[in-house]
Amino acid sequence: MAEDKISQRKEDLLEVIFEIVQEKGYAKSRDIAAALQITPATVTDGFKRLSDAGLVNYEPYGGVTLTDAGSRIARRTKDSHLIIRRLLELAGVEAQTADREACIMEHGLSPDSCDKLTRVVTFIEECLSDSKMNHRFREIMKDPKDTMNH
Numbered sequence: 001m002a003e004d005k006i007s008q009r010k011e012d013l014l015e016v017i018f019e020i021v022q023e024k025g026y027a028k029s030r031d032i033a034a035a036l037q038i039t040p041a042t043v044t045d046g047f048k049r050l051s052d053a054g055l056v057n058y059e060p061y062g063g064v065t066l067t068d069a070g071s072r073i074a075r076r077t078k079d080s081h082l083i084i085r086r087l088l089e090l091a092g093v094e095a096q097t098a099d100r101e102a103c104i105m106e107h108g109l110s111p112d113s114c115d116k117l118t119r120v121v122t123f124i125e126e127c128l129s130d131s132k133m134n135h136r137f138r139e140i141m142k143d144p145k146d147t148m149n150h
Helices: 006-026 029-036 040-052 066-090 095-110 111-127 131-141 144-148
Strands: 056-058 064-066
Touching: 006 029, 006 040, 006 064, 006 066, 029 040, 040 056, 040 064, 040 095, 064 066, 066 111, 131 144
Parallel strands: none
Antiparallel strands: 056 064
């Protein structure tokens, strides 16, 4: 059951647990509640559901850790988020908007699509290291509205 398709809410919870554990070494419900802007009770309910699904190790009134299956899902979700956000930023989307929209899109991305997008982003970034290609890319990416005003 652990690797079956899980809900967007559970993926978000796993991703935040993953990020907080990387930062602090442990995750408490209050940290997760603050990060997701939800109540601690909602987090506790999520912990129970994730524990039942074999995705976290949960101790009531204690911390939570990810199981191997939970870590895989969290890492995949995080990788999808990062690559979509970077692609949006390369396309000229403002960083905060790119981050918010990547959070929406990350959930439907398959591992294969994430891998392919990663290669596309890597290629674009390599091309941008060439000044001629960088200039051409910037020309292509200019907002048509900006050129109409000049």
